[in-house]
Amino acid sequence: MNDQVREIVQRTIFEILETSMSAANIRAMTRRHTRKVHFVPIKYRIIGGVLQGLNIKFGYFIEKLLGEIIRLDPGVEALPDSGQKVQLFFTPQTDSIIDNYITQRQLPDSPDDCTSMFDGLLERIVVTERAASSDQRQGIVKDIDALFRADGLLNVYAELKYNDDHDTGKFVDINRKFIKTWAGLAVRLGITEPRELMPIIYYFNPMKRYGPIHTPSRNIMRGPQFFDRFLRTRYADVDRYLAEIGDDPEVLKLFDDMYDRVRNGELPTVTSRRTNTP
Numbered sequence: 001m002n003d004q005v006r007e008i009v010q011r012t013i014f015e016i017l018e019t020s021m022s023a024a025n026i027r028a029m030t031r032r033h034t035r036k037v038h039f040v041p042i043k044y045r046i047i048g049g050v051l052q053g054l055n056i057k058f059g060y061f062i063e064k065l066l067g068e069i070i071r072l073d074p075g076v077e078a079l080p081d082s083g084q085k086v087q088l089f090f091t092p093q094t095d096s097i098i099d100n101y102i103t104q105r106q107l108p109d110s111p112d113d114c115t116s117m118f119d120g121l122l123e124r125i126v127v128t129e130r131a132a133s134s135d136q137r138q139g140i141v142k143d144i145d146a147l148f149r150a151d152g153l154l155n156v157y158a159e160l161k162y163n164d165d166h167d168t169g170k171f172v173d174i175n176r177k178f179i180k181t182w183a184g185l186a187v188r189l190g191i192t193e194p195r196e197l198m199p200i201i202y203y204f205n206p207m208k209r210y211g212p213i214h215t216p217s218r219n220i221m222r223g224p225q226f227f228d229r230f231l232r233t234r235y236a237d238v239d240r241y242l243a244e245i246g247d248d249p250e251v252l253k254l255f256d257d258m259y260d261r262v263r264n265g266e267l268p269t270v271t272s273r274r275t276n277t278p
Contacts, residue, residue, distance in 0.1 A: 088184020175214035
């Protein structure tokens with residue numbers, strides 16, 4: 001599995017780099033910076049823009065990487081909607097129930113432990129949707145980061161994030177989206193009991209910023225916890241490969257090529273080995 005993990009990391013990184021360093025992206029950045037007056041030479045602004053864009057995309061890269069690992073890991077069975085944008089359906093009543101729950105969790109008298117409230121929320125969602133007909137539901141498109149079957153029986157929906165470092169508003173939005181996606185998946189999969197679909201928020205970085213405000217601790221995993229619980233892939237292997245990838249000769253060549261061509265007034269031509277993973 002180690003070699004396969006390395007291949008997945010390399011392939012995912014090259015996909016991100018090739019998009020960011022494409023001729024089309026450089027041309028767009030050139031047009032944008034040409035219209036701006038600045039003492040920093042435009043060539044260096046373009047290079048800085050590429051690097052800044054890659055930094056912003058790192059969280060997306062981690063989410064894409066984790067989705068690929070889950071899809072290929074022999075310990076779980078990725079379900080068809082995993083990693084896809086899917087139109088999900090639930091009633092306006094469920095939508096209001098979730099919004100009210102999120103609001104209530106911001107109030108000062110809301111208990112620190114949200115476990116019982118969260119369990120009650122999921123139960124209310126299931127009961128509401130079981131009593132509803134399809135024409136009462138509204139559709140909304142959601143990203144399904146990971147949806148898989150573990151241990152041959154347990155369905156798991158996971159919201160994948162790199163780091164628990166979002167500002168307050170974004171943190172609330174993540175939890176709202178997480179619960180609404182679970183509600184839509186519960187309808188889509190015909191869930192009749194909340195325990196039939198486990199909801200998990202997973203942070204690849206084990207550092208903690210926020211407590212379990214909206215989602216109980218048992219449904220939040222960090223660092224190796226998710227890998228240890230569900231996957232045969234080792235977290236330590238992925239973490240090590242990510243730490244080493246910046247010194248990969250092919251990755252260094254991509255950056256050197258981009259720098260030389262932009263510095264010399266040329267558009268970059270990205271040519272890298274694309275690894276193929278079965």
